[in-house]
Amino acid sequence: MFNSLSDRLTSTFKNLRGKGRLTEADVDATVREIRRALLDADVAVPVVRSFTASVKERALGSEVSQALNPGQQVVKIVNEELVGILGGQTRRLSLAKNPPTVIMLAGLQGAGKTTLAGKLSRYLKDQGHSPLLVAADLQRPNAVKQLQVNGERAGVPVYAPHPGVSSEFEAATGDPVAVARQGVAEARTKLHDIVIVDTAGRLGVDAELMQQAADIRAAITPDEVLFVIDAMIGQDAVATAQAFNEGVNFTGVVLTKLDGDARGGAALSVASITGKPVMFASTGEGLKDFEVFHPDRMASRILDMGDILTLIEQAEKSWDKDEAARMAQKFADQEDFTLDDFLAQMQQLRNMGSMKKMLMMMPGAAGMREQLENFDEREIDRVEAIVRSMTPHERVAPKIINGSRRARIARGSGVHVSEVNGLLERFVQAQKMMKKMAAGGGVPGMPGLAGPGGFGGGRKKQQAAKGKKKARSGNPAKAAQELAEAEARRAGARKSLPTGSAFGAQGGDFDPSSLNLPKGFDKFLGK
Numbered sequence: 001m002f003n004s005l006s007d008r009l010t011s012t013f014k015n016l017r018g019k020g021r022l023t024e025a026d027v028d029a030t031v032r033e034i035r036r037a038l039l040d041a042d043v044a045v046p047v048v049r050s051f052t053a054s055v056k057e058r059a060l061g062s063e064v065s066q067a068l069n070p071g072q073q074v075v076k077i078v079n080e081e082l083v084g085i086l087g088g089q090t091r092r093l094s095l096a097k098n099p100p101t102v103i104m105l106a107g108l109q110g111a112g113k114t115t116l117a118g119k120l121s122r123y124l125k126d127q128g129h130s131p132l133l134v135a136a137d138l139q140r141p142n143a144v145k146q147l148q149v150n151g152e153r154a155g156v157p158v159y160a161p162h163p164g165v166s167s168e169f170e171a172a173t174g175d176p177v178a179v180a181r182q183g184v185a186e187a188r189t190k191l192h193d194i195v196i197v198d199t200a201g202r203l204g205v206d207a208e209l210m211q212q213a214a215d216i217r218a219a220i221t222p223d224e225v226l227f228v229i230d231a232m233i234g235q236d237a238v239a240t241a242q243a244f245n246e247g248v249n250f251t252g253v254v255l256t257k258l259d260g261d262a263r264g265g266a267a268l269s270v271a272s273i274t275g276k277p278v279m280f281a282s283t284g285e286g287l288k289d290f291e292v293f294h295p296d297r298m299a300s301r302i303l304d305m306g307d308i309l310t311l312i313e314q315a316e317k318s319w320d321k322d323e324a325a326r327m328a329q330k331f332a333d334q335e336d337f338t339l340d341d342f343l344a345q346m347q348q349l350r351n352m353g354s355m356k357k358m359l360m361m362m363p364g365a366a367g368m369r370e371q372l373e374n375f376d377e378r379e380i381d382r383v384e385a386i387v388r389s390m391t392p393h394e395r396v397a398p399k400i401i402n403g404s405r406r407a408r409i410a411r412g413s414g415v416h417v418s419e420v421n422g423l424l425e426r427f428v429q430a431q432k433m434m435k436k437m438a439a440g441g442g443v444p445g446m447p448g449l450a451g452p453g454g455f456g457g458g459r460k461k462q463q464a465a466k467g468k469k470k471a472r473s474g475n476p477a478k479a480a481q482e483l484a485e486a487e488a489r490r491a492g493a494r495k496s497l498p499t500g501s502a503f504g505a506q507g508g509d510f511d512p513s514s515l516n517l518p519k520g521f522d523k524f525l526g527k
Contacts, residue, residue, distance in 0.1 A: 051085055084295075136176040
């Protein structure tokens with residue numbers, strides 16, 4: 001969604017690198033490029049004016065002139081201002097003190113209200129709530145049926161006393177206000193603690209739509225009124241949001257189709273213009289493609305600084321703790337990493353969702369966007385098919401896989417022998433890396449991660465330690481005692497290693513705070 005804006009801003013900031021002091025001309029040029037980038041992204045003109053004026057004022061002030069790195073300070077200012085126009089703080093649902101909590105959905109037809117109702121109900125169900133969906137959209141053809149299908153997929157009951165209309169030529173019947181009122185009563189009777197009311201939309205803002213939405217709001221007195229808006233709508237987002245705010249006085253915004261290729265101006269305009277926070281975002285067609293909207297994380301994504309915290313949360317929700325503990329123990333015991341382990345870890349990653357989306361959350365992902373866009377998710381299926389075509393013994397001892405076995409595995413998985421060869425070669429490299437880490441050699445190619453006894457030792461320190469190794473005594477009894485003491489020291493060192501998967505293993509005395517990691521990354525390491 002924000003690819004174009006992210007690329008423009010990143011390119012603008014590159015011109016500031018290495019400058020020990022920023023002149024007023026440098027600041028003017030930077031602000032001018034930011035203004036163009038925001039306007040090209042369909043951000044509302046009043047928002048652009050306010051944003052650039054604030055950035056320029058702060059960039060010309062003392063916080064930049066006195067900074068050791070003025071370029072980075074300007075990026076920090078832009079990040080903070082982006083967080084501000086996106087709403088500032090993360091806003092959660094306000095739950096009623098006396099259940100049920102009533103949530104009303106409003107918006108234009110085609111914005112994705114009905115699909116959003118299913119996603120929201122599934123999200124709340126996973127949070128431990130007992131939601132009920134109410135089908136109060138009786139005008140759009142098959143709207144009731146669509147809500148029933150979404151409710152079935154989410155495992156949430158749907159209150160639909162009226163079937164609605166099945167075609168655009170059929171006259172609408174039934175009273176949406178009465179259905180909404182009855183749905184709340186049904187939830188109270190059946191002890192549902194949350195009610196989600198799906199209301200009708202129109203192709204454009206009109207008096208009839210607003211009156212019906214206002215009548216439903218008055219009848220059910222909702223705790224939250226969520227305005228659902230298509231993030232691809234562009235400049236019209238502001239006028240539409242203002243009309244709905246005046247008509248139904250919504251309390252929060254939900255952005256849909258954030259996975260689209262539009263320029264994303266709606267997300268940067270609605271919260272600032274209406275003063276109402278963006279609360280949720282829909283990022284795909286599946287019921288799981290739904291997330292809480294965090295202004296600071298979205299600003300970080302736009303500036304290509306990644307979104308590690310969201311990645312951590314997704315890992316914590318989907319990662320199997322028992323499997324992580326098993327891998328942690330295996331890592332600590334320096335056992336061989338097998339193809340069965342590789343398959344289990346790959347399935348864990350798959351449970352987190354799209355690999356492409358996860359990789360795009362990493363800092364600097366914009367620099368490899370083209371490669372990520374060309375990444376084929378089916379490659380994971382092919383790898384899994386190759387491993388599953390092996391016998392249990394071959395997975396544990398891949399060295400026995402000779403030419404004839406490789407040909408058999410290729411036939412069984414429907415791939416070329418070259419793909420089997422490539423997988424085995426990559427696996428051998430991964431196995432060597434795991435052995436080196438378990439033995440305390442650190443991560444290959446990363447001299448800052450030196451192994452047990454602290455970080456930052458590097459290869460030279462290890463070689464120096466080898467050179468200073470004390471000679472063993474010639475007395476057999478004393479030599480045996482020294483050997484036992486050395487084994488005990490090695491066992492203690494292994495226990496202090498950060499072990500297992502990065503998504504939940506426990507790591508002894510390892511302290512992630514000793515590393516210069518992003519905020520929240522210590523949770524990612526299991527602390």
